[in-house]
Amino acid sequence: MPRSLKVRQDFIEKVKLAVRRNGFPSQQALAEELGMARSTIVNFLTGKPVDRAVFVDICQKLALNCQEIAEFDMETPLVSTTETQIESSRNYRDLEETDDVSTFIENKEPLAHICAVEAQVMDFAFYVERPPIEERCYSEILKPGCLLRIKAPWQTGKTELMSRLIHYIEQKEYRRAVLNLRDATQEDFSNLDKFLQWFCTIVANRLELSISVEEHWHKSLGNSKIKCRSYFEKYLLPGENPLVLALDEVDRIFPIREIASEFLGMLRTWHEDAKTRQIWRQFRLIVLHSEIYTEVDINQSPFNAGYEVILTDFNQEQVLNLAQKYGLNFDTTKVTQLMATVGGHPYLVGEALKQIEQQNTTLEAVLQTSYTVWGIYSRHLERHWRNLQSNAELARAFEKIVLANTPVEFSSELNQSMAIKLNDLGLVKLSRNSVMPRYELYRKYFRDRFQNLPK
Structure with missing residues (x-):
């Protein structure tokens, strides 16, 4: 049963170019960004089979059309776990046998649908809730003009929580656009005007709108922030259902001060506009970040407005819950032993449990080398x-x-x-x-x- 995908031979050059186009100077840089082994990236770029979940994740990072470039690998039933294991905050796992790819082939289901279904199932299968965080977020996102800030260190579950929120608002039939600022290239960050054009273009693309941003920029009066605002007001905000914009890795913009202050101040203004202008009541904003940008005036900063969610570590009960999701026979003693080394850090806990389950090893063996260069956290x-x-x-x-x-x-x-x-x-x-x-x-x-x- 084929469980892997590979890049079609006629798209090999395109995917290689996408690495540099998306701002990664090397294959190693891309591998580190995704938390994968370099060999996995090499396999992807050379048309060799990789695990389906890995394939989807790389495509998303490189802004590649999964449906366009992929073909099923019919010769390699299952790619080696060690070769395709993802070392990121997401916990990927094969779908149940009832969702095997052969079923979709027989039904002639589009590959894009397979990618979407797999991504959702894999994201949520090992998700551990941290009450009351999720329920409060669900409540906030329904409020007109909402600004929801999710703050937490790297690999502690910000993106996973955002995915849950996006899934929630999709059930409400809200429109949504998700942007990761790491998808912008150095050229996109060359000045404020170019960045805001890129910003509008990506949002329009996510919403599948064909209104030309370049043409709007050419015809509109005012500075780039005014043009950006008018593009949203004319083409993006109007509609029966609210628009949710989720911005991941906002920290990416912080070092570029001439853009960061203007862009972040603009987001704060849009949030404030919802109090007085009906059209901006349609706008809901989710911002994911690890640090707080302090170079912008406090009255113009989005980081002291809206509702802030600070993600906490897992507690013992939540770690035990995750261990059970992996099918491990953990008790309080083992949970305490694990947390004595890695606390309740979602990624560190998840990696240990995944290693034990996939490699048929013991907790003691994992922890013994955990802090070394050859350990699972290297x-x-x-x-x-x-x-x-x-x-x-x-x-x-x-x-x-x-x-x-x-x-x-x-x-x-x-x-x-x-x-x-x-x-x-x-x-x-x-x-x-x-x-x-x-x-x-x-x-x-x-x-x-x-x-x-x-x-």
Whole structure:
């Protein structure tokens, strides 16, 4: 039974070009962004079979049409787990046998439908709710002019929660457009005018509208923000049903100050407009971010408006729930053992459970090498390490924290602003006057890395 897809030979060059077009300088950069092995990306780009879930995820990241470029691999029934395993916050799993791809072939179901069904099932099959977060989000998104901000560190479930929200509003027949700002290229970020044209174009594309953004820009008066607003008011907002716009990885825009302040201020203005203008009551905005952009005036910032959702770690009950979803015979003792190393971090917990289930190993074996370069968290830890190495002041502050055996109090050598940045990255846990590593995994791994740096 074929469970994999591959890129059609006549589209190989197109998918290779898509890597650079989407701002990835190398195959390795794309692999790291998706949390996959480089070999998986190479297989995809060279037309070799990869797991169907992997295929869908790469297509989404590269803005490729899954239906157009894919063909079923009829010769390789199942691609190696180690070759196609995704190391990201999503927990992918094969569909039940009743949803096998052969059923869709017999019914001549379009491949696009298969991709959509699989993505939804795989996203939700291992989703663990964190009450009352979901219900509150469902309530907020129904409010006219809603601004919903989902704040959490990398790989802690922001995108999964957004997917649940999108599924919820689809049942309400709302219109929706989902944008990941990492899909924009350096050229798109070259100036505010180009970025806002890209922004309008992608939203229109998601809504399957054919109204030319370029033509609107040419005919309209005013600056680029006015043109962007008028495009929304003329073509995107009008309709019987509300429009939900979800912006993922908003942090991507923060380093580009000349665009970030104007764009974020514009979003805040749109939210405020819903209080006085009927057409903007149709607009609902979801913003996903890890940090708060502080360079914009507080009265123009979207980060102190609307409703903020701060995602928390899983508790013991939720970790046990996830273990049961994987079919593992876990009890409170095993959950406590796992959480002593990785806390309730959704990705770290999920990876351990997935490894135990897929590789038929034990929790003890997984934890024994968890903080080493050959452990299951190596890429996750390496990415945090690279981020730290790009900011010497932040690295020094974290070094002081992980080398200490007790919580470190704030001082001139460890000021509160540094601790907050480390907290936004998910590396530390804050208390009123002190800070400590967020998880034992981080303490062990980064202590070794700092101690082994050349003196």
